[in-house]
Amino acid sequence: MKSLLMGIALTCIMVSLSDAAAPAAEALPELVARGAYLATAGDCAACHRDTQSDHPLAGGYGIQSPMGVIYASNITPSTQYGIGRYSLAEFIAVMREGKAPGGRYLYPAMPYTAFAGMSDRDLQALYSYLMLSVKPVDHQVPQTDLPFPFSFRPVMRLWNALYLDSRPIPGSEAAGGSVERGEYLVRTLTHCSTCHTPRNTLMAEQQDKFLSGSQVGGWIAPNITPDPQAGIGQWSEQQLVTYLQTGAVHGLAIAGGEMGTAVQNSFSKLNQDDLLAIARYIKSVPAIQGEERHHAVPSENPDTQAQIETGLTMDPTGLTATQSMSGAQLYNGACATCHGSDGKGTQDAQHFYPALVGSSAVMQPTPANLIMTIAEGIDRSTPAGHAFMPEFRSQFTPEQLARVAEFVTQNFGGNRATQISAQQVREAMSGVDNSHWLIKYAALLTYGGMAVVIIILLLVVTLVKRRVR
Secondary structure, three states: OHHHHHHHHHHHHHHHHHHHHHHHHOOOHHHHHHHHHHHHHHHHHHOOOOOOOOOOOOOOOEEEEEEEEEOOOOOOOOOOOOOOOHHHHHHHHHHOOEEEOOEOOEEEEEEEHOOOOHHHHHHHHHHHHHHHHHOOOOOOOOOOOOOOOOOOOOOOHHHHHHHOOOOOOOOOOOOOHHHHHHHHHHHHHOOHHHHHHOOOOOEOOOHHOOOOOOOOOOOEEEOOOOOOOOOOOOHHHHHHHHHHHOOOEEOOOOOOHHHHHHHHHHHHHHHHHHHHHHHHHHHOOOOOOOOOOOOOOOOOOOHHHHHHOOOOOOOOHHHHHHOOHHHHHHHHHHHHHHHHHOOOOOOOOOOHHHHHHHHHHOOOOHHHHHHHHHHEEEEEEEOOOEEEOOOOOOOOOOHHHHHHHHHHHHHOOOOOOOOHHHHHHHHHOOOOOOOOHHHHHHHHHHHHHHHHHHHHHHHHHHHHHHOOO
């Protein structure tokens, strides 16, 4: 009897181990290196990182959305809290259908709408890397708890039926540097449209406005179509490559916020051919017009220059003590030492301190990116070096941030009529996007609709009873 029980127990253990190892058996060691590169291209760590342990894939990062905070999952091969029990087919269902094992639907904060176009081989390579090369981390992430009706996940089945296109996108094996390879990368792994394409009231990307710009939290992901005024039509392919490699192009743009993170963790680590392919494809998409940027005209007003020159030695740490300082004085004390009194930065070959004149954040008709750059600063490391600018949200009040942003826009952005209020600063720093009215009032509309249905049913029942009498 004892031997029989031991045999049963051993069999159960072997079956359990077999079940746990079954998913990993579908992973191929020869694809691990390719999968590691794909994980970098997809910038998986941007969302799936654990903010407490700094593990890049253990999950827990809270993604702000108009619906509420969505917590990214643990994608290490932990069998308890991660994807360790996922089969290849289940992993592909997550990536292409937004559907986790057990029929649990994901929200499109996880850009499966882009990953759906990945090739079978790339999906297996990514799976192989996650299952065979990533160390399991038993970290339980917070549960996403969105308000009703978004808490009812099956509603995503209808959303997917309306907006999800799971057709593979060709180009995975296209020649290096080709437009075809670039389209594959942009539309799938690098999921550029997730941020740079505006969304409709149901949070689906508007494909007729592909890459024409959108709001992402407090930032504006700009128009990156080849429109010469609103987009990047005046950029060369090499300038785009340089921007993706380093996060900066002198006199054009500086990567901050989520784009700075993407440059640091993803784009700067891609090979040259893929960066060139991305640049060539972006330059080939249809140009979409939008609000024109201002024309950079550095101020030559003697009064302004006098204000700048008198404040260059001011100690920035003492700025918060004086609420009445003008934008020029605030700029003098906190910014001019690095960016120059003329806003042109340093003129060394590397342009160590970047120019404000010509910068897209300064020239945009909406000051959100300038406000956020001043408020949050820059902290970006790439093989080209470490770019750092301190954050000023803890040193300046919203009123002071508004004044310095207004001064910079008026004097270095070519728009002397610009007015920036403290309320605009507060709205940008809050990261709340109020443009999706249907999302904002979804609960009220849902409950209202249910009430209307109930009232109609009660009326029908009442009328039927009267007729019966």
